[in-house]
Amino acid sequence: MRSIPQVQKAVVVEEVGGPEVLQYRTDYAVPQPQEGQVLVKNAVSGINYIDTYFRTGLYPSPKPEILGREAAGTVVALGPNTEQYNLQIGDRVLWLGNGGYAEYSAVPAAKTVKLPDALSYETAVASFMSGLTVLALTRETYEVKAGDWVLVHAAAGGAGFLMTQVLKKLGAKVIGTAGGSEKVELVKGLGADHVIDYRSEEGKDWVSTVMSLTGGRGVDVVYDSVGKDTWEGSLAVVKRKGTIVWFGNSSGPIPPLPLNKLSPKCVKVARPTLFGYIATREEFESYSNDLFELLTSGALKVHIHGFCSLDEVTQAHRDLEGRKTSGKLLIRV
Numbered sequence: 001m002r003s004i005p006q007v008q009k010a011v012v013v014e015e016v017g018g019p020e021v022l023q024y025r026t027d028y029a030v031p032q033p034q035e036g037q038v039l040v041k042n043a044v045s046g047i048n049y050i051d052t053y054f055r056t057g058l059y060p061s062p063k064p065e066i067l068g069r070e071a072a073g074t075v076v077a078l079g080p081n082t083e084q085y086n087l088q089i090g091d092r093v094l095w096l097g098n099g100g101y102a103e104y105s106a107v108p109a110a111k112t113v114k115l116p117d118a119l120s121y122e123t124a125v126a127s128f129m130s131g132l133t134v135l136a137l138t139r140e141t142y143e144v145k146a147g148d149w150v151l152v153h154a155a156a157g158g159a160g161f162l163m164t165q166v167l168k169k170l171g172a173k174v175i176g177t178a179g180g181s182e183k184v185e186l187v188k189g190l191g192a193d194h195v196i197d198y199r200s201e202e203g204k205d206w207v208s209t210v211m212s213l214t215g216g217r218g219v220d221v222v223y224d225s226v227g228k229d230t231w232e233g234s235l236a237v238v239k240r241k242g243t244i245v246w247f248g249n250s251s252g253p254i255p256p257l258p259l260n261k262l263s264p265k266c267v268k269v270a271r272p273t274l275f276g277y278i279a280t281r282e283e284f285e286s287y288s289n290d291l292f293e294l295l296t297s298g299a300l301k302v303h304i305h306g307f308c309s310l311d312e313v314t315q316a317h318r319d320l321e322g323r324k325t326s327g328k329l330l331i332r333v
Contacts, residue, residue: 004039004076005030010102011313014064016057019317024310028066031099031106033079038087038095038109044121045071045100047308047316047329048129048158049225049250055317058253068100070129071333072121075112082109085281092117094124094288096132096278101313103333110281113288118296126302126328129274130159131291133247134166136277141270142221142243146171149219151210151237153226154250155192156183156326161303163223164190169299175210175219177203177230183326186303210237218242218265228252240265247272250323303327 010028013021033039051067053059072094075087087093092115097107115124138144150167154160155176167174168191176192178184179199187195194213197203211218218239224230225248234244244267246254262269278284294300305325308316309332316329 004104008103009310010066011068011310012064012066013055016055016063018056019314019321021055022067022314022317024313028102030104033077033106035080036082036109037079037106038075038082038085038093038112039077039079039104039106040071040073040093040095040112041076041104042071042073042100042102042333044073044125045102045331045333046125046129047313047320047331049248049320052317052321053249058249066099066102066105068102068105068331069098070094070096070125071100071105072115072124072128073333076104079106079109085109085112087112087114092121094128096129096275096284101310101331103310111278111284113285116292116296119292122304122330123295123302125330126158126304127162127291127295127300128288130328131162131294131300132278132287133159133274134163135287135290136274137223137245137247137272138163138166138170140277141245141247141272144170144172144221148172148221149175149214149217149239151175151177151219151222151224151234152192153177153222153224153230153234154248155187155190155195157225157250158328159225159248160223161186161190161327162300164192165300166294168192175213177206178326179323186326207233207236214239221245223247225249226251227254231255231257235261235267238265238267241267243268243270245270245272305329307332 095107095112099105156178174192176187222234227249229251231254305327
């Protein structure tokens, strides 16, 4: 087996800011796996919108930092006390953690899972963090039932693309929002019942459109990853005794929400995070295996917007924040 180098290529953030703070380095130290960690040689890493929150400081984190919350590759070293996870050197794996914008990552063995032979690295990373999130949100945050009216904001995005498919398989009536005709057609192709182009003249009043589609009743649940630009509309279109699930801030964070705004319609609000649903190894493996089954059976399709190399990550962040992408952006490490 080839020896592990001492330095690697990586993208490092030393201070918060815009995409320009992403530094491509060729001399960054390869980490040593610590207690409960494995060292993975990454093949493909995912770029998620949450990465921009850590870069800008919206979500505080220690700096310097290598961004990237998921990747797939090969185990090259095992840290102490990892035996219970049944991982071996040479295993093809998929992981959640930190440090994916690099050739090598030391990651928690508890959040590392073997990859089925039938799944490529690309398909796995294009679906992993987003797919686990979608399954948790539609099963536990709000249990979607057949016949439910569901509004999905950013339905052409990494999570929205997968969520639309999952919701239709559950028998929900899906209204999606997307920006531009190309994204609208993409979401229609997933089976969404109605897709609103919020960039069009008609789409600017998407609240009225949603209320009209639901006969004035409103939707049973809103899945809102946009935040600042949509939160008031989401409150307006949710039905009496309905639920709003806020799980992202792509347009900026929601301002402080007075609880009395929820009173007139007895609205329930959730602000979940994936890691709260996969805290135990049992939960993590259960959701991972369910996702792998959906992928290998062909019941869930991924959409990869494109690939970049480590030295192109800065532009990838610009494209992501400029809403120029649909589906998933991946790094070929």
